Ligand SMILES: NC(=O)c1ccc[n+]([C@@H]2O[C@H](COP(=O)([O-])OP(=O)(O)OC[C@H]3O[C@@H](n4cnc5c(N)ncnc54)[C@H](O)[C@@H]3O)[C@@H](O)[C@H]2O)c1
């Protein structure tokens with residue numbers, strides 16, 4: 214069976230992608246140091262514990278499994294933390310990628326899919342954001358991803374190492390079959406935190422900033438279901454295996470929801486009040502991030518299957534074991550939440 218090396222396969226997006234890879238007939242080999250992932254999420258192929266910078270260990274794993282391509286998720290992910298600990302982020306995200314690329318070259322492995330982020334755009338000049346929008350990240354996390362993108366481009370030019378760079382907007386939701394979930398410690402993402410507030414596992418959810426230039430004053434984001442991200446990776450892999458050219462593509466639904474709208478969706482899905490606390494802006498948060506995902510649709514044939522916010526919240530809630538309004542995956546009784554309509558262009 215064709216093996217794919219998946220760095221960070223024990224994490225949120227990586228584990229969901231391993232499930233989709235297996236469904237598509239590949240065998241994912243997870244390489245993860247479990248710094249932010251869980252062993253239990255690795256269920257669709259072998260697990261190899263190791264750190265990216267341990268090149269000897271990586272080489273042993275490559276030698277043992279002989280993968281035909283690499284999907285590289287492993288990184289530190291929290292933008293706020295990157296501001297406080299920049300060197301740690303650059304070392305893991307850029308240094309780790311360099312170590313991986315060195316070992317790939319030594320094994321004549323020339324196909325890689327890389328998890329990038331909307332954070333490479335920084336404060337957008339216009340929205341929805343296409344890939345040719347100026348790149349001006351505002352924190353070390355975004356810069357570490359942009360640096361890695363540049364390295365990949367140079368490796369392609371110099372050595373013909375082909376890549377697909379996928380710039381995700383806000384990953385959310387969970388496996389619709391309920392086999393996987395988001396499991397970050399500590400959790401910083403809005404939807405899981407709002408669900409915890411709905412069920413009294415935290416006192417409230419902070420709304421970071423109410424004076425943004427958006428229709429209701431709170432930040433607008435493009436929430437994309439993790440299973441749709443996973444399917445984009447499988448499509449990107451098929452492109453590379455068919456000798457397709459390198460590509461950079463945004464992954465988002467093209468619809469934006471404000472923090473207040475997300476909280477309203479959580480209240481609707483759970484049929485519970487969500488206690489909120491108005492708070493200061495969180496440093497480094499752009500007002501609006503909404504994707505123009507035309508390239509992913511055109512070049513990869515990608516189309517999100519779960520673009521509805523209420524369904525994304527429903528899947529997340531079910532994955533955490535919370536009862537929801539309809540108790541199931543389809544949510545016929547959910548109250549619809551409309552996307553933010555007045556996003557400026
Ligand atoms: N979650 C999002 O909204 C989002 C948005 C845009 C981009 N991304 C990117 O997608 C990727 C996956 O994100 P996620 O939410 O699944 O994160 P995650 O933290 O759940 O998964 C990352 C995995 O990488 C592992 N890891 C980290 N450093 C490692 C190292 N040096 N060696 C080996 N393993 C290491 C962690 O243990 C973890 O299992 C990341 O690169 C992230 O920057 C995520």
Ligand SMILES: O=c1ccn([C@@H]2O[C@H](COP(=O)(O)OP(=O)(O)O[C@H]3O[C@H](CO)[C@H](O)[C@H](O)[C@H]3O)[C@@H](O)[C@H]2O)c(=O)[nH]1
Pocket residue numbers: 290291292329330331332381382383384401402403404406418419420421422432433434472495498502
């Ligand atoms: O307790 C909270 C948590 C978040 N928010 C707000 O909710 C929105 C979404 O925040 P998340 O923390 O859920 O997600 P981010 O937009 O900060 O970041 C995510 O998407 C980015 C790209 O858009 C990066 O890739 C990053 O790694 C990834 O975690 C932001 O406006 C944030 O200010 C709150 O109001 N309260």
